[in-house]
Amino acid sequence: MPARDRLLGRGAFLGLLGAGAAGVFYGRDVTGALSRALPRAATALVPTSGWRIYTVADSMPNLDPVTYRLRVGGMVADPKTLSLDDLRALPRTEQVSDFHCVTGWSVNDVHWAGVRVSDLLEHVGADPSAGAVRFVSAEAPYEDSLTRDQALLADVLLAFEMDGAPLPRPHGAPVRLVIPEMYGYKNVKWVERIEVEAKPRNGFWEDHGYDADGWVDDAPA
Numbered sequence: 001m002p003a004r005d006r007l008l009g010r011g012a013f014l015g016l017l018g019a020g021a022a023g024v025f026y027g028r029d030v031t032g033a034l035s036r037a038l039p040r041a042a043t044a045l046v047p048t049s050g051w052r053i054y055t056v057a058d059s060m061p062n063l064d065p066v067t068y069r070l071r072v073g074g075m076v077a078d079p080k081t082l083s084l085d086d087l088r089a090l091p092r093t094e095q096v097s098d099f100h101c102v103t104g105w106s107v108n109d110v111h112w113a114g115v116r117v118s119d120l121l122e123h124v125g126a127d128p129s130a131g132a133v134r135f136v137s138a139e140a141p142y143e144d145s146l147t148r149d150q151a152l153l154a155d156v157l158l159a160f161e162m163d164g165a166p167l168p169r170p171h172g173a174p175v176r177l178v179i180p181e182m183y184g185y186k187n188v189k190w191v192e193r194i195e196v197e198a199k200p201r202n203g204f205w206e207d208h209g210y211d212a213d214g215w216v217d218d219a220p221a
């Protein structure tokens, strides 16, 4: 039986689909096989716009923005432990981008504010020979890695604001990764550790069969 059905019971799940079209959908995409696990008719009921909140653990991390620290280490000249204020003191970037989950839903025109990963890597003196950047969530065992080139894309950021307000807890407060060119699973929530590494390693969903390169469209030239 698919994990999805075990979690909620099929009836409850279908009920949620009906009731949830307008609101935020809270669910655990444990298998990543939501659409495969449902018959076609039911799949069509899944709302295709609006956020779904995903976690892999039983509860969402509850990180205090005051005591929150982001550790940045690995192949860097100057490992750092950064508070939210430290992050806010780095060059700020804002952007509007679309967000796509591989299961078929999207949210267009999300306003993000935060720090470019490229600026952060410069701040810690990342080794130019490093091939990857690993983002570890406070929600164990969620993590994911980007290649160096992916991490350096201009719109890849650590976001601490969403739509003009501090990033809400369900969306990864106080800091999440945003990489709009890639599917949602690469956009790690509740990031608390960043490691600059020699080469990319599998993240949570790669271990479950997803592509390491989660491009929504073709890879940028």
Ligand SMILES: Nc1nc2c(c(=O)[nH]1)N[C@H]1C(S)=C(S)[C@@H](COP(=O)(O)O)O[C@H]1N2
Residues within 6 Å of the ligand: 029, 051, 052, 053, 054, 055, 056, 100, 101, 102, 137, 139, 142, 170, 171, 172, 183, 184, 185, 186, 187, 188, 189, 190
């Ligand atoms: N820590 C953590 N980050 C995560 C996930 C998760 O389960 N845990 N799910 C990923 C997936 S599959 C998607 S589509 C997006 C969903 O973002 P949202 O929960 O803010 O809607 O978060 C990504 N980041």
Ligand SMILES: [Mo]
Residues within 6 Å of the ligand: 029, 054, 100, 101, 102, 103, 183, 184, 185
């Ligand atoms: Mo997703």
